[in-house]
Amino acid sequence: MKLGARIIKTGIAVTITMFLCKLINLEPAFFGAVSAVINMQPSIFLTIKTAKDQIMVHILGVTTGLAFGYVFGSNPIIMGIITILLISLHIRFKFKSNVTMGIIAALFILSSSAEQFLPHALARTGVIFVGLSVAMFVNIILWPPRYKQQFKEKLLASNQQAVEYFCQAIHDYVQLESDQPSLHQEQKKAVHKSNKQSRTLLEFLKREDDVLTSATTEQTNRFTTAEKFIDYNQSLIGKADRIYELLPERFERRRQAGLPPISPEFKKILKILSSGCITITRVNEKLRSVIIHEVAAQPEEISEDYWEILTNAIEHWQPKVSGSYYLHALLDVAVTANEIKWASRQAKKLLFESMSEHFTE
Secondary structure (H helix, E strand, C coil): CCCCHHHHHHHHHHHHHHHHHHHCCCCCHHHHHHHHHHHCCCCHHHHHHHHHHHHHHHHHHHHHHHHHHHHHCCCHHHHHHHHHHHHHHHHHHCCCCCCHHHHHHHHHHHCCCHHHHHHHHHHHHHHHHHHHHHHHHHHHHCCCCCHHHHHHHHHHHHHHHHHHHHHHHHHHHHHCCCCCCCCCHHHHHHHHHHHHHHHHHHHHHHHHHHHHCCCCHHHHHHHHHHHHHHHHHHHHHHHHHHHHHHHHHHHHHHHHCCCCCCCHHHHHHHHHHHHHHHHHHHHHHHHHHHHCCCCCCCCCCCCCHHHHHHHHHHHHHHHHCCCHHHHHHHHHHHHHHHHHHHHHHHHHHHHHHHHHHHCCC
């Protein structure tokens, strides 16, 4: 198991909390340690958010415990009613912090004698505040999360993987002849996961900036561009998935037809489709340069030359074929060509927008 900074910081926070509670005679120190563990979140924003929710849950638990204890006394039935009430209130107010801590606070108070209700409530509150304060201090001061660099690395990797996955789908479609197609399920899972992680890191980064700095227009523009890039990656992955959905059906049609040889005219169409990935790869390299490395790149115009060449090839092929078998082939080509067209045009459009936002005065 890899020991990351968060694991080490959690151990440090627990140690400091236990030490402080013993030093100022706050008991039970164990609850302070639990509070520290809960509040050691993967980002400063989430640490503060969790702390706020935990305070509210704790206050709710303590208040309810004191009110019920002084009015109805302490017995198993009252404890059960309080548990149900606190869970209901937790759902009603949509607190993110675990309701368990609030329930424990209420039951801890009710488990003592009536004259100890208030002292126990104050002691319990004290250890909770020590735990969450220590967690916040340690998370902010000691090795604070560096999401900017993590995000850049993940965004770079996720775009490279998305482009590779898309071009692999085009390659597998073009090369399909007599062998059962491979659908690359592991690659599919990995590329979806990578892009999802990019989106999560972007949310962490945006929240960290909200907490630690005042967001500038430039920062907002960069976040917007990065989000568009992630959306582009996700669409690119989805289009690759759709191309892979064509392969089993195309192979089955070829198998039922006796695996006929591919005509020179159709091979030309497939070659043109394959060449579309050259443009997509090139433009995405420029996108990574602009969005991730913040280095200017030359925008590219949206051209119809590629599509005119493809149209001519299809028109040259069509008069020589007939029947539903070839109609399905034409539909598959149309779907695949449309996905390539979108990937190329959207990349060029995003490149132009990114250059306009980040490199113009």
